[in-house]
Amino acid sequence: MPDRRPARLTAGRLTVALAAAVLLALALYASTFVISYEDFFRAEDPLVRNDVARLAPARVERVDTVREVDQLRAVLREARQRGLKVSISGSRHSQGGHTYTRGGVVLNMRGFNRVRAVDPVALTITVESGTTWDEVQRAIAPRGLALKVMQSSNIFTVGGTLSANAHGRDLDVTQAVEVVESFRLLLANGNVVQVSRDENPELFSLVIGGYGLYGVILDVTLRVTRDELYEQRAVSMDYREFPGYFARNIKPDSDVVLMLARPSIDPNPDSFLREVVVVTWRRAGPGGPGGRGSFDLTEEAHVWRDRFFFGLSRRFDWAKSLRWRLQKKVELGAGEARIVSRNNAMRPPLAPLEFLEYHSRRDTDIIQEYYIPVENFVPFMDRFREILVGGKMNVLSSTVRYVTPNATPALAYAPRRPAFAIIQMSNVGLSPDAQAQAEAVTRQLVDAALEHGGTYYLTYQLYPTADQLHRAYPNARRAFARKRFYDPDETFTNQFYERYGHTEPR
Numbered sequence: 241m242p243d244r245r246p247a248r249l250t251a252g253r254l255t256v257a258l259a260a261a262v263l264l265a266l267a268l269y270a271s272t273f274v275i276s277y278e279d280f281f282r283a284e285d286p287l288v289r290n291d292v293a294r295l296a297p298a299r300v301e302r303v304d305t306v307r308e309v310d311q312l313r314a315v316l317r318e319a320r321q322r323g324l325k326v327s328i329s330g331s332r333h334s335q336g337g338h339t340y341t342r343g344g345v346v347l348n349m350r351g352f353n354r355v356r357a358v359d360p361v362a363l364t365i366t367v368e369s370g371t372t373w374d375e376v377q378r379a380i381a382p383r384g385l386a387l388k389v390m391q392s393s394n395i396f397t398v399g400g401t402l403s404a405n406a407h408g409r410d411l412d413v414t415q416a417v418e419v420v421e422s423f424r425l426l427l428a429n430g431n432v433v434q435v436s437r438d439e440n441p442e443l444f445s446l447v448i449g450g451y452g453l454y455g456v457i458l459d460v461t462l463r464v465t466r467d468e469l470y471e472q473r474a475v476s477m478d479y480r481e482f483p484g485y486f487a488r489n490i491k492p493d494s495d496v497v498l499m500l501a502r503p504s505i506d507p508n509p510d511s512f513l514r515e516v517v518v519v520t521w522r523r524a525g526p527g528g529p530g531g532r533g534s535f536d537l538t539e540e541a542h543v544w545r546d547r548f549f550f551g552l553s554r555r556f557d558w559a560k561s562l563r564w565r566l567q568k569k570v571e572l573g574a575g576e577a578r579i580v581s582r583n584n585a586m587r588p589p590l591a592p593l594e595f596l597e598y599h600s601r602r603d604t605d606i607i608q609e610y611y612i613p614v615e616n617f618v619p620f621m622d623r624f625r626e627i628l629v630g631g632k633m634n635v636l637s638s639t640v641r642y643v644t645p646n647a648t649p650a651l652a653y654a655p656r657r658p659a660f661a662i663i664q665m666s667n668v669g670l671s672p673d674a675q676a677q678a679e680a681v682t683r684q685l686v687d688a689a690l691e692h693g694g695t696y697y698l699t700y701q702l703y704p705t706a707d708q709l710h711r712a713y714p715n716a717r718r719a720f721a722r723k724r725f726y727d728p729d730e731t732f733t734n735q736f737y738e739r740y741g742h743t744e745p746r
């Protein structure tokens with residue numbers, strides 16, 4: 241009998257090697273959802289600037305990381321002498337080239353980030369404008385203080401937040417403009433002026449929501465509040481019930497302090513932008529469940545896990561359904577109340593962002609946001625869904641927040657009527673065809689917002705037409721004219737201003 245052992249051994253080894261190769265290939269494939277391998281092979285030109293959407297890169301003359309006012313003045317002086325343009329950048333999470341221009345100088349404000357004063361009695365803080373909300377939270381939390389208004393994440397700078405007039409989840413004080421007491425502004429001519437509702441009030445209304453076109457915001461005094469403990473709860477409902485639920489159960493209850501609603505991104509037609517999970521944070525007394533709470537600051541967690549599921553959902557509809565089911569399960573938390581401090585409700589892991597980091601060369605994630613008067617929420621959502629489905633948009637996330645009217649900013653997104661801020665994040669291709677499609681869909685969405693008495697957020701892509709901008713922001717023409725009054729050489733500029741600053745309403 242011939243000895244077959246070596247052959248069996250070889251076959252066994254081959255099977256093991258094959259299985260290992262398959263497992264390795266699977267692991268490698270799975271890792272592409274969390275690691276951008278292209279980054280390892282990309283030789284970046286440090287002078288090519290981009291923002292988080294990576295839609296309009298431009299080569300700049302230089303980037304100056306500034307720490308002192310005198311340094312800023314010197315950069316401005318030199319820019320004026322050499323006829324260079326200047327743009328200002330914070331965390332660079334605006335998405336329309338708002339922080340750079342071709343051939344210009346970029347002021348990187350992230351080094352200008354000292355906390356100047358914390359006043360726990362007057363409930364105010366004074367910080368330099370390059371400070372991020374995370375840095376502010378770390379400075380004020382030990383004093384028992386918390387922020388009144390902050391975006392969905394704490395990575396943004398104070399200067400970037402004021403320049404967009406960002407809004408948060410607080411139901412009482414909704415827009416950044418409402419918490420600004422005063423700030424110092426460095427004008428293009430090198431002068432520093434104090435700006436508040438009483439001093440230079442025109443600049444107050446132009447700079448807040450003014451996208452860095454009037455000067456460099458230096459230090460800012462902001463109103464803060466006391467940190468407290470909340471019960472976080474979530475309920476699920478049909479989108480048509482949401483406005484009634486909000487009017488009956490959320491708005492009149494002064495103990496419900498924060499709110500975020502999350503429409504479904506499950507592509508199933510019965511679910512997509514129909515099912516809504518409404519999350520609220522309600523004051524929890526120390527004698528009740530609040531006794532279980534902690535004020536220690538929490539940190540980002542499960543970044544890789546979340547990035548994996550998010551990455552899968554970029555590519556597969558089944559993964560969107562899965563992500564929605566998981567998200568609902570976590571958020572609804574089987575109906576049980578969770579106790580969380582105000583600071584922690586406004587920072588990771590509850591308000592994460594890091595997991596969204598994405599660097600593909602083929603596609604990118606864009607955000608858009610529409611401010612729709614509360615009474616028009618349901619018809620707008622019907623049109624919103626129709627346009628997104630018709631345009632085959634790869635929708636990855638959507639949220640709804642509440643915004644009270646404020647007409648102080650010249651470029652006010654909700655000047656007269658209470659509105660719901662409706663946000664959608666989609667993955668879009670970077671090819672010219674894919675971009676043309678994203679632009680066409682966005683213009684339809686902006687038209688829908690305008691038809692429903694609403695506006696759109698200026699902080700994202702430059703897809704809307706000039707006519708749409710002037711219809712949404714009737715004061716834009718005056719705001720741009722006053723920019724040229726305060727900065728006659730148009731030293732401060734960016735891609736947003738270049739696109740719209742010299743256009744006229746029809």
Ligand SMILES: Cc1cc2nc3c(=O)[nH]c(=O)nc-3n(C[C@H](O)[C@H](O)[C@H](O)COP(=O)(O)OP(=O)(O)OC[C@H]3O[C@@H](n4cnc5c(N)ncnc54)[C@H](O)[C@@H]3O)c2cc1C
Pocket residue numbers: 292327328329330331332333334335338339349369370390391392393395396397398399400401403404405406407408450451452453455456457458593596607699734
């Ligand atoms: C994932 C994500 C989530 C978001 N969530 C929210 C949200 O919940 N609510 C909301 O309202 N917005 C939200 N935004 C939008 C965000 O608030 C704005 O884009 C904001 O401007 C970003 O801050 P930044 O520090 O990145 O600013 P940048 O993008 O760096 O700058 C934005 C603008 O501010 C100007 N600027 C920056 N610093 C100064 C300064 N010191 N002086 C003068 N001008 C300055 C810049 O020139 C630019 O025009 C979100 C954006 C992303 C990408």
